[in-house]
Amino acid sequence: MFGLTRARSAAAALATAGAAALLAAPSAVAAPQPIVGGTTTTTSAYPFVMQVTDASQNQFCGGTLVSPTKVVTAAHCMVGETTRSVRVVGGRTYLNGSNGTVAQVSRIWIHPDYTGATNGDDVAVLTLSRSMPYTPAKYVSSSDTSVYAAGTTARVLGWGTTRENGSSSNQLRTATVPVVSDTSCRGSYGSDFVASDMVCAGYTSGGVDTCQGDSGGPLLVGGVLAGVTSWGEGCARAGYPGVYSRLTTFSDLVTAQVTS
Structure with a gap:
């Protein structure tokens, strides 16, 4: 692979447990960034931005709420995951916070042609087991x-x-x-x-x-x-x-x- 995906590795996600671990460096094999050269913001400003986490709520990818029970994310984030292993957290600005809404995932759809991020088709949709009380994002149509x-x-x-x-x-x-x-x-x-x-x-x-x-x-x-x-x-x-x-x-x- 020429480039690297931008998902946090499983090892790095596990390392986020605890305050000290939240500052641990992600594995060098992963390459999706938390935003280089940006500024801080809040989920109040962007209520549709979701944390995609493991079952212990350690964040490893992001997602976008597009309806109360549907989240768009990357296919490479979901490879090897199951509905039991994934959670979606909304309304939580800080990784070490405990506020917001935590939803289990009832279905994972990965683009059927996905084989690797550099081959394209890198999109997935998560169906949540409960509705998120946040304003979803609009998304582009095929003609936009x-x-x-x-x-x-x-x-x-x-x-x-x-x-x-x-x-x-x-x-x-x-x-x-x-x-x-x-x-x-x-x-x-x-x-x-x-x-x-x-x-x-x-x-x-x-x-x-x-x-x-x-x-x-x-x-x-x-x-x-x-x-x-x-x-x-x-x-x-x-x-x-x-x-x-x-x-x-x-x-x-x-x-x-x-x-x-």
């Missing part, structure tokens, strides 16, 4: 392709690390990054960039990006969910923007899950 115009400002959110192989953020963070043209992204990632399934966002000089622990979280354009944090070469490296699932491609499939 103009949101990916190069230079468009996008917003990313997550609890990932604040630098490559660094420490995770206890508080939800956010940053803005420009959408990168497909030609430029292909120049960075070659054949690992699948234009039909992926979109890149970031600065040529680097410095702002998602990172370990941010996988599955939202890429918002105009406040609407347009992408899912997927993978990248390291975090915030110059010349290597973050790679996100291009949600217009998967919108109809997501809708089928939301309405099922």
Whole structure:
């Protein structure tokens, strides 16, 4: 694999138990960032941003609430997971908090063609066993392709690390990054960039990006969910923007899950 996914490794997720462990560095084999170069924010400002955790509520990925009982996340976050092993936590700004709403997962849908993040199809939908009392996000339709115009400002959110192989953020963070043209992204990632399934966002000089622990979280354009944090070469490296699932491609499939 040319790049690395941005999910926190299982070992790192387990290491988050306890106050000291919350500052432990994620495993070097994972690469979704908690947001490098961003600022702190709250789940009150972004009520649809969810923590995806293990059964002990150790966060390892992010997700976006798109209906009271449906959460969009990354397929690579769910590989090897079961409904018993996963929880979704809403309304909790801090990883070490105890507030908010915790929901068990009754169904995990992973895109049937998913084989690896750099092959595309990196999207999953979780069905919750209880409704979340938070405002869901709107998401793009299959025809909303103009949101990916190069230079468009996008917003990313997550609890990932604040630098490559660094420490995770206890508080939800956010940053803005420009959408990168497909030609430029292909120049960075070659054949690992699948234009039909992926979109890149970031600065040529680097410095702002998602990172370990941010996988599955939202890429918002105009406040609407347009992408899912997927993978990248390291975090915030110059010349290597973050790679996100291009949600217009998967919108109809997501809708089928939301309405099922």
